[in-house]
Amino acid sequence: MGDEKTESTEDGGKAAPTPERAVSRRALLLGGAAVVGVGTLLVARDELGWRLPGGAKERKEGAVDARGAQWIAASSANWRRADRPDDYEIDRIVVHVVQGSYRTALKVFKDPGHGAAAHYVVRKDGHIAQMIRELDVAFHAGSRRMNERSVGIEHEGFVDRKESFTDAMYESSARLAAGICRRYDFPVDREHIIGHVEVEGTDHTDPGPHWDWDRYLRLVRRERDRPARPARTVTPA
Numbered sequence: 110m111g112d113e114k115t116e117s118t119e120d121g122g123k124a125a126p127t128p129e130r131a132v133s134r135r136a137l138l139l140g141g142a143a144v145v146g147v148g149t150l151l152v153a154r155d156e157l158g159w160r161l162p163g164g165a166k167e168r169k170e171g172a173v174d175a176r177g178a179q180w181i182a183a184s185s186a187n188w189r190r191a192d193r194p195d196d197y198e199i200d201r202i203v204v205h206v207v208q209g210s211y212r213t214a215l216k217v218f219k220d221p222g223h224g225a226a227a228h229y230v231v232r233k234d235g236h237i238a239q240m241i242r243e244l245d246v247a248f249h250a251g252s253r254r255m256n257e258r259s260v261g262i263e264h265e266g267f268v269d270r271k272e273s274f275t276d277a278m279y280e281s282s283a284r285l286a287a288g289i290c291r292r293y294d295f296p297v298d299r300e301h302i303i304g305h306v307e308v309e310g311t312d313h314t315d316p317g318p319h320w321d322w323d324r325y326l327r328l329v330r331r332e333r334d335r336p337a338r339p340a341r342t343v344t345p346a
């Protein structure tokens with residue numbers, strides 16, 4: 110985008126070639142991704158009522174990216190304004206567990222002193238709060254690079270309590286994750302949908318040993334492959 114002009118003034122005489130090279134490589138990658146993913150992105154943006162063309166995405170008070178989610182704003186100290194996926198490609202979902210209740214998650218994410226928050230919080234009964242727009246970079250993974258490329262989903266409960274993870278929670282979180290994979294056109298697999306524990310350099314253990322990855326991915330795939338109008342009846346096989 111606008112970056113290209115800056116980069117073509119190539120003499121510069123700057124003594125820091127490494128970061129500059131990194132920037133141009135990212136610009137190239139983003140350019141490629143935009144071409145490949147354009148069909149899907151246009152459909153997704155249209156669904157969301159984003160204004161086209163020019164990538165100017167609407168920011169309306171209370172707007173959510175996931176159908177059915179309730180908007181509850183996190184403190185602006187816990188995220189950074191961005192214009193994803195135009196400035197940063199989104200190709201990861203990071204799964205978290207609160208180590209506390211839904212209420213606790215909302216409270217700390219609204220607290221400017223907390224320094225962290227995720228895009229979404231899923232409650233035991235499947236209710237979803239969206240606290241940060243997917244456009245923006247949430248501070249949830251403890252890694253700048255991972256934050257920039259990912260959407261963070263928190264789940265009410267505790268890593269050492271299997272009963273934290275209810276059927277309603279799995280179903281609802283999977284529907285949310287499937288929507289994210291569709292919007293940004295990345296695969297449903299364990300490379301792209303990871304646990305916080307898998308983020309490089311982290312000391313966090315969530316979602317922990319009781320999180321059923323096979324089940325979750327199966328549900329995400331099922332939701333992704335569902336036709337546009339979701340059926341009301343869910344029949345477990």
Ligand SMILES: [Zn+2]
Nearest residue numbers: 205206305315
């Ligand atoms: Zn976490």
